[in-house]
Amino acid sequence: MAQAPNTPAAGRGKSKELPEHLKAYKNVWVFVELEHGRVHPVSWELLTEGRKLAAALNVDLAGVVLGPSGEGTDSAVAEAFHYGADRVYLVEDPLLENYRTDPFTKAMTDLVNTHKPEVLLLGASTLGRDLAGAVATTLATGLTADCTELAIDPNRNMAATRPTFGGSLLCTIMTQQARPQMATVRPRVMAMGEPDRSRSGEVVRERLDMVEEDIVTKVLDFIPDADSNQAQLAFADIVVAGGLGLQKPENIKLVKDLAAVLGAEYGCSRPLIQKGWMTADRQIGQTGKTIRPRLYIAAGISGAIQHRVGSEGADQILAINIDPNAPIFDFAHHGIVGDALEILPALTEAFRQRLAVDRLAG
Numbered sequence: 461m462a463q464a465p466n467t468p469a470a471g472r473g474k475s476k477e478l479p480e481h482l483k484a485y486k487n488v489w490v491f492v493e494l495e496h497g498r499v500h501p502v503s504w505e506l507l508t509e510g511r512k513l514a515a516a517l518n519v520d521l522a523g524v525v526l527g528p529s530g531e532g533t534d535s536a537v538a539e540a541f542h543y544g545a546d547r548v549y550l551v552e553d554p555l556l557e558n559y560r561t562d563p564f565t566k567a568m569t570d571l572v573n574t575h576k577p578e579v580l581l582l583g584a585s586t587l588g589r590d591l592a593g594a595v596a597t598t599l600a601t602g603l604t605a606d607c608t609e610l611a612i613d614p615n616r617n618m619a620a621t622r623p624t625f626g627g628s629l630l631c632t633i634m635t636q637q638a639r640p641q642m643a644t645v646r647p648r649v650m651a652m653g654e655p656d657r658s659r660s661g662e663v664v665r666e667r668l669d670m671v672e673e674d675i676v677t678k679v680l681d682f683i684p685d686a687d688s689n690q691a692q693l694a695f696a697d698i699v700v701a702g703g704l705g706l707q708k709p710e711n712i713k714l715v716k717d718l719a720a721v722l723g724a725e726y727g728c729s730r731p732l733i734q735k736g737w738m739t740a741d742r743q744i745g746q747t748g749k750t751i752r753p754r755l756y757i758a759a760g761i762s763g764a765i766q767h768r769v770g771s772e773g774a775d776q777i778l779a780i781n782i783d784p785n786a787p788i789f790d791f792a793h794h795g796i797v798g799d800a801l802e803i804l805p806a807l808t809e810a811f812r813q814r815l816a817v818d819r820l821a822g
């Protein structure tokens with residue numbers, strides 16, 4: 461039924477004013493994702509990005525560490541300061557040993573309700589995605605997932621940009637009437653700053669007001685992934701990838717050979733996954749991995765926008781494509797126009813010889 465234009469409901473959502481009671485929300489927070497004693501590096505990337513937002517807002521930057529007491533948690537706190545946090549909110553409790561939605565959501569929402577941050581950033585990891593959704597719905601605030609850019613607008617709102625319509629457009633989303641403004645960012649999308657080991661800061665401790673009986677999920681055992689072949693694309697220094705220009709599954713070997721000589725990871729564009737030529741963990745792009753290597757070699761890949769968003773963070777991109785007008789040449793730093801089936805083996809041989817000479821020299 462059509463809503464009469466002057467009813468309160470018709471105007472709902474149109475005001476851009478932040479309600480008075482939310483104006484007390486201040487500071488930028490980053491969730492420091494600690495699991496089994498190790499921090500996910502996306503946390504340090506987000507602290508680096510959070511520092512820029514905090515500077516634009518002229519507020520403090522804080523890390524949130526949730527975990528059991530012990531060495532892993534202590535070092536996560538210390539490192540959060542090294543990567544730029546002015547303050548760390550810490551909840552230490554044995555119930556936070558293994559990730560479970562209930563206790564982590566309770567710890568985070570209690571912290572937010574007590575200390576009132578205006579921005580809360582989390583990594584778009586498996587754990588971060590789960591926690592962000594649960595926290596945002598519990599707090600009834602806005603969450604923008606998989607952001608590629610974060611900025612502060614003139615009204616102090618966070619402008620969170622992310623791909624939409626299958627990556628063909630970028631949209632900027634703002635949470636104007638609720639706090640905190642939440643966003644998740646995939647690993648390697650933001651650059652990680654250099655840690656400053658001399659930095660320290662204030663630790664604010666809070667308690668987890670919960671007992672085991674309150675939690676429905678029970679962790680019976682933790683079995684780490686035994687597949688040592690799993691691609692580490694996101695953190696590789698050098699990545700070599702192939703696309704449909706490789707023409708036949710047998711030609712994947714050309715990509716693997718070059719990767720092996722360079723000590724690189726190998727990957728591909730999405731159609732190769734769909735054809736079953738490589739496993740899904742090797743897909744680079746919007747619906748695959750975001751990479752940020754020092755060198756990315758892309759052979760027979762056109763450079764569609766969905767591939768570009770996952771690879772353009774590389775320091776140097778070398779594109780090999782038979783078509784001089786391929787879109788990949790718009791963002792590659794170096795280009796070879798030619799047949800990848802000839803150029804890949806030639807590069808492999810040239811690097812093999814050159815690296816052998818370098819090894820002999822010292």
Ligand SMILES: Cc1cc2nc3c(=O)[nH]c(=O)nc-3n(C[C@H](O)[C@H](O)[C@H](O)COP(=O)(O)OP(=O)(O)OC[C@H]3O[C@@H](n4cnc5c(N)ncnc54)[C@H](O)[C@@H]3O)c2cc1C
Pocket residue numbers: 626627702703704705706728729730731743744745746747748749759760761762763764765766767770780781782783786798799800801
């Ligand atoms: C919702 C959605 C999500 C997507 N997510 C991703 C994603 O995460 N990652 C991704 O990669 N794609 C993704 N895609 C697909 C994307 O739009 C493109 O279709 C895909 O990236 C194209 O792959 P390609 O470059 O290998 O193939 P093509 O576009 O067919 O390009 C092949 C290229 O190889 C060149 N070539 C041909 N023969 C040779 C040769 N002998 N030597 C050298 N070059 C040669 C051609 O000139 C051409 O440029 C997504 C699409 C959608 C709709």
